[in-house]
Each structure stands twice: as structure tokens, then as C-alpha cells.
Amino acid sequence: MKSIRCCLSLPLFLFILGVSSPAQDSKPLPPMLHLPGSEGDESKIEYDTLPLLSGAHSVVCAPDSQWKFQLHNYLLHHDGKFWCMWSHGPVVEDVPTQHVRYATSEDGLKWSESKMLSGPPAEGRAYIARGFWVRDGELLALAASYKGKGAFGVDKDLKLVAFAYNKADDSWKEKGVLYENAINNFTPQRLSTGEWMMTRRDARFNVSMLIGGTKALNDWQAFPVVDRKEAMATSKFSPDEPVWWEQQDGTLVSAIRDNGGSLRLFRSVSRDHGHTWSAPEKTNYPNATSKLFTLQTSRGFRVLVSNANPKIGRREMHLAVSQDGLTFTRMALLGIPQDKPSTLQYPHVIEHEGSLYIAYSRTKANTELLKVSLDDVERLLKGELPARQPVAISAPARPADSATVLAIPNLVAFWDFQEIAGQARASKGGDHAYALQEMQGPVAQVEDGVFGPYAARIKRGQWLMVPRKDMGALDIHGKDAQVTVVAWVKRGDKASWQAIGGVWDETRKKRQYCLFLNAPRGTKADEMKRYPLANRIHGHVSAVGGPTPGDEFCITYSSGATEIPFNSWQCLAMSYDGKASRVFVNGKLDSLEQYNPFPYPDGLFDGGADGADFTVGAVHRGGSWGNFFDGRMGGLAIFNRALSEDELAKLAALTPKQNTKPKPVVKSGDQSAAVDRAKRE
Structure with a gap:
């Protein structure tokens, strides 16, 4: 035995006797x-x-x-x-x-x-x-x-x-x-x-x-x-x-x-x-x-x-x-x-x-x-091995505009994705550095960035991850928890349910928060029913980890009014202030009556030591990895506070200029118009 x-x-x-242990001496x-x-x-x-x-x-x-x-x-x-x-x-x-x-x-x-x-x-x-x-x-x-x-x-x-x-x-x-x-x-x-x-x-x-x-x-x-x-x-x-x-x-x-x-x-x-x-x-x-x-x-x-x-x-x-x-x-x-x-x-x-x-x-x-x-x-x-000759740095220094992100209070982590393929993406700012590890092969570095010359090209089936044991302050949970996720992305695929970033494990009922792109349906808060609502962004939150009580799935999420275009840099964000989930497109609240903001005063689930990983580009659902993002990631920032619209506007101003503009579908908050258009498309 x-x-x-x-x-x-x-x-x-030894402590009781007032004597130091040998290690302490x-x-x-x-x-x-x-x-x-x-x-x-x-x-x-x-x-x-x-x-x-x-x-x-x-x-x-x-x-x-x-x-x-x-x-x-x-x-x-x-x-x-x-x-x-x-x-x-x-x-x-x-x-x-x-x-x-x-x-x-x-x-x-x-x-x-x-x-x-x-x-x-x-x-x-x-x-x-x-x-x-x-x-x-x-x-x-x-x-x-x-x-x-x-x-x-x-x-x-x-x-x-x-x-x-x-x-x-x-x-x-x-x-x-x-x-x-x-x-x-x-x-x-x-x-x-x-x-x-x-x-x-x-x-x-x-x-x-x-x-x-x-x-x-x-x-x-x-x-x-x-x-x-x-x-x-x-x-x-x-x-x-x-x-x-x-x-x-x-x-x-x-x-x-x-x-x-x-x-x-x-x-x-x-x-x-x-x-x-x-x-x-x-x-x-x-x-x-x-x-x-x-x-x-x-x-x-x-x-x-x-x-x-x-x-x-x-x-x-x-x-x-x-x-x-x-x-x-x-x-x-x-x-x-x-x-x-x-x-x-x-x-x-x-x-x-x-x-x-x-x-x-x-x-x-x-x-x-x-x-x-x-x-x-x-x-x-003995110092007899010769020094190597210095090599040129493969990527120029990050532009100074990243300082705008780093200066905003309550920053947990910010990734600018300047690293080459095969290298962990290291965060800046916050109290700790978090390394996003590549999953399913090297994630390519491409010359088309937001906070420098480069961006990460995440192909469908790939994702990045900070394991649960290394998450630290990314594990945002509790009754009074607040969070903001800001992502600079260039959408490249029309697939539904693309996870951009968050802490979300559907398989093991360990959902906390996650920013998604292109859910085929949105939840109408006053009815707690979902209706067709494609090509938007969604701020998913959960206080229970599993499906919404009384439903087969988790349906507590905000959905915006604006369709997100392809092949164009967009600043997409979700926030949760302990009372409601909100989504923002290019620094503006993407209002849609009964969809955004989405009332949810229940807080965020505590997944514990074996909770969900922090992932970018995928989540675990149905027993395997899925909900893959396909496109380019130029920046990602996580805050443990709900940012104001003014703060998000400052961040959105860092987005590269583009010719393609997001297409507002519903300005008035008329849900029926959104449903009709979604059905036609």
C-alpha cells in the first residue's frame, strides 16, 4: 500500500518553534x-x-x-x-x-x-x-x-x-x-x-x-x-x-x-x-x-x-x-x-x-x-566556438499605432500577428504574455497586415490556441465579469459559424465567451427564438456552460445588422458588461432591435481548471474541432472590461482603408425586414 x-x-x-528551515537559511x-x-x-x-x-x-x-x-x-x-x-x-x-x-x-x-x-x-x-x-x-x-x-x-x-x-x-x-x-x-x-x-x-x-x-x-x-x-x-x-x-x-x-x-x-x-x-x-x-x-x-x-x-x-x-x-x-x-x-x-x-x-x-x-x-x-x-554572423530581421518593426491598443486600460492580451509560420504568436500588453500555438500545421505569414506588414493567413481547418493551463487572465468568468473581444479580420469564406476568438467548448459544456462570424440565425431576445440572419457577427456569452435552459443549443448571443464583406479589413468586436452582449462593426454599435444589444444579466461561466481553451479560428463542438474561420487575422485584443463606443472607434480607426464597405442591412431595427431579406438570399 x-x-x-x-x-x-x-x-x-519548525515554524511553531520559531526555527527557520534549512532551505530558508x-x-x-x-x-x-x-x-x-x-x-x-x-x-x-x-x-x-x-x-x-x-x-x-x-x-x-x-x-x-x-x-x-x-x-x-x-x-x-x-x-x-x-x-x-x-x-x-x-x-x-x-x-x-x-x-x-x-x-x-x-x-x-x-x-x-x-x-x-x-x-x-x-x-x-x-x-x-x-x-x-x-x-x-x-x-x-x-x-x-x-x-x-x-x-x-x-x-x-x-x-x-x-x-x-x-x-x-x-x-x-x-x-x-x-x-x-x-x-x-x-x-x-x-x-x-x-x-x-x-x-x-x-x-x-x-x-x-x-x-x-x-x-x-x-x-x-x-x-x-x-x-x-x-x-x-x-x-x-x-x-x-x-x-x-x-x-x-x-x-x-x-x-x-x-x-x-x-x-x-x-x-x-x-x-x-x-x-x-x-x-x-x-x-x-x-x-x-x-x-x-x-x-x-x-x-x-x-x-x-x-x-x-x-x-x-x-x-x-x-x-x-x-x-x-x-x-x-x-x-x-x-x-x-x-x-x-x-x-x-x-x-x-x-x-x-x-x-x-x-x-x-x-x-x-x-x-x-x-x-x-x-x-x-x-x-x-571554453569560448572556442565562433559566433555566427548576424542575419537581417525578416520583418520590420511594428508600426507605432499599436500603442493605441496598448494604452487602453484593462488590456489582457494583444496579438499583432507579425510572426512567421511555425512560430507561436506572442501577445503584447497586459500583465502577462500569452503564446498562441499553431494547430494543424504552420499558419502562414502573408504580406497584408494591420499592425505591421504581415498578417496570419488562417486556412479552414487550422486554428491557434492558448491551452487552459496557460490562459491566466484570459479566463474571464463570474457573475460580474466583463469582456471585450476586438479583431481585425479579412473574411475569406462564406461558411457558417466561424469562430473568431474566445473561450468556448460546446462538447464538454464549457462555454464562456466567443466572437463568431456568420451564424445562420440570430436570437430575438423578447421571444428567445432564432430567425435567419446571415453574414453578421455575434457575441456569444454563457453563464451555464451548456445549452440555454429549455433549448437544445446555446442561443444567448447578440447579432448585428451589418453584413460583413469578403476580402476587406474590418474591425469587429463584441463586448459584455454584465448586463448585455453587444457587437460593433468598425467602431460603431451595430444596433438591431431585440438582437443587439442582447440582454443577459447572468454573467459568464466558470469552467474551472479543466475548462475550455482560448482559441482563435475554431472551437470544440460535437466531439471534434470545427466552426473554422477562414481568412486573414491582422490583430486581436482581449480586455476584461466592456469598452465604450468611443474607445472602440479609436481602435477601428487603425483599420487599413479599403474600397469595399460593409453593407448595412437593417438600420431601423425592423426584425421582419431582416428575416425577409435573409430568406431571399
């Missing part, structure tokens, strides 16, 4: 990053001149037309060969039917066909690959098992399980549960005490360390590192995917990704073998809100592999080196071949016979590996 010993007793006991750490010429200032890093660290490239598992998702890759060299495992799933991350697959290789470059490791999960469940672990000579593979979409939230039945390898028949069989309500980041490592330790997140993203694993597979004790709710309240730190390592003096160091928008790593230390930890502090080490990995090499220096340039998201991967394990003094760009821009993420590194083997995922669709010589890494540490 798994140990359930309380892990809070030591710090609490720790001396200040030196800067985590200090590159030559930067003076410890991360803003001075010249990424385009960083040395290039090249190597041999290999594809472990190519894209699969049926199982399109690959991530969470882990490596091991065991029993004379290389092993690689990863999460394999349909379309997007961490949905039911996702399982674990693996492949093997004699040399780390030529890989076998992939095989199922975990077996199919039970109905409604999924697995996330969590790494290989050799315990008492037995080869184990760890996986997180959970219910529904995503491992985090309410009623996830999250557990960390182990599968054991049977060499005789080349098969894997589930061995047991290591710990309930737990997902590790990497497999256990030995402490100098002889015990095993690994990081743990529970279903609420709270971070702790699990220590044990020697007496029995399920004998672990949890020691807290950071409480996510408390950290968010005090420092807006949203911890995720921690790593740890042990220094020569026995000090333990943990580096933690932050989903709160700081774009920096946080760091915590323990001086009592992981039993107590200092409060995590923000470091000067940049991170593009992505997973990292660190490894102590046989040559005495430590390497850290991550996406270290937040300005370009996960388009590049970097390796840094440290002689003392605390301050990384050199950094290089990993020479991963790219025919076209793509995202590179979630590295795992092992050392074998003078080389580092670095596994990673490309576009979350295929698993790859880069083999790098340790001699070259040592040359990097």
Missing part, C-alpha cells in the same frame, strides 16, 4: 545566466550571433496521418541499445485515446518502427509518457493516467503508473501505481542519501518532490515546493514542469517553468535533501514558456537545453553550459535542420560514448533527435 505520511509536519513544526544564489558581453542582463543577449552547435540529425518517428500528435519524448540507453518513448495521440494534446509508443535503435540514429508501449487506455482515459526508469535492474516505463481531456483539473483520477518490460517476449505490462494524484516531469534520480527523488505536480499544478522508491515501487513521501494558488496570488508565478539536480555539496536546485507570463525560469533550493525548499524566485534565465532539461555530464560541466528566446517562441532550441551548476556562462543555438519554420520543444538529453543525444518534438507531430559531440560542447564552454 502506498505511504500516506504527512509531508507538512517538519516545516510546520540558504544564501542568495548567483545569477542563473551570465553570458559574455551581457553583464548578466538577459535583454542584452544577441541571439542571432550565438555559436552554432551542430550534430547528426535523425527522425525517430515521422508524422502519422491517423495519430497526428507526438510529444513528451524520453531517451534511455539500456541493455546495449537506445530506447525512446513519447505520447502519441489524435490531433491535439492530451485527449482520450492518447497512448505511449516507443522505438529502439542500435546507434541512436537509425530507429525501429514504433510499437505500442502502454496499450490503449480505458474508455475516456489517456496516457502521457513520463520516461524510462531502471530500478533494481528492471526496465520500467512511467506514464501518467487520467480521465477526460488534459491531466489537470477537477475529477481527473490522475495517477502515475509503471509498465515493466519483459525481454523474453518483447512486451510491456502494467506493474502498478507509484503515486495517486501525481504526474512527474522526469523519472527518479538517486540522491546522495541513496533514496530516489522525482518532481510531482498534482491535478492543480501544485509542485512537490516525491522521495522514496527504495523499499517498494509505491513507497513515496511528498514534500511541498510551491503551492500554485498561493504563488499566483503573491507573485503571479504559475509553476509547471520543474527539473532538479544535486550540487557537489548536497544542495538541491530546482528550475521551474512559469506559465504566468514572466518568460523567465524560477529557481528554488533545498539544503536538507529535498525535505524543505526555499520560495521560488524569478531568475534572469529566459524561457519561451516551454519545458527544459538539464544534465550533469561525465566531464564535470552541466548542460541545460531549452527554448531560451521568448521573442520567437519555440522556433529555436538552445544549449547552455555551466561549470559550477549554478550559473550558465555560455549558450549556443542547436543546429537542428529546418526546411521551413517549425516549433521545437520538450527536450530530453542523455550522454553516451562521448556524445549528447537530444530528443525533441517538431510541431508536436514528429519525434526527432540530434546527436552532438561532447568535444564541441566543451569547446563552447
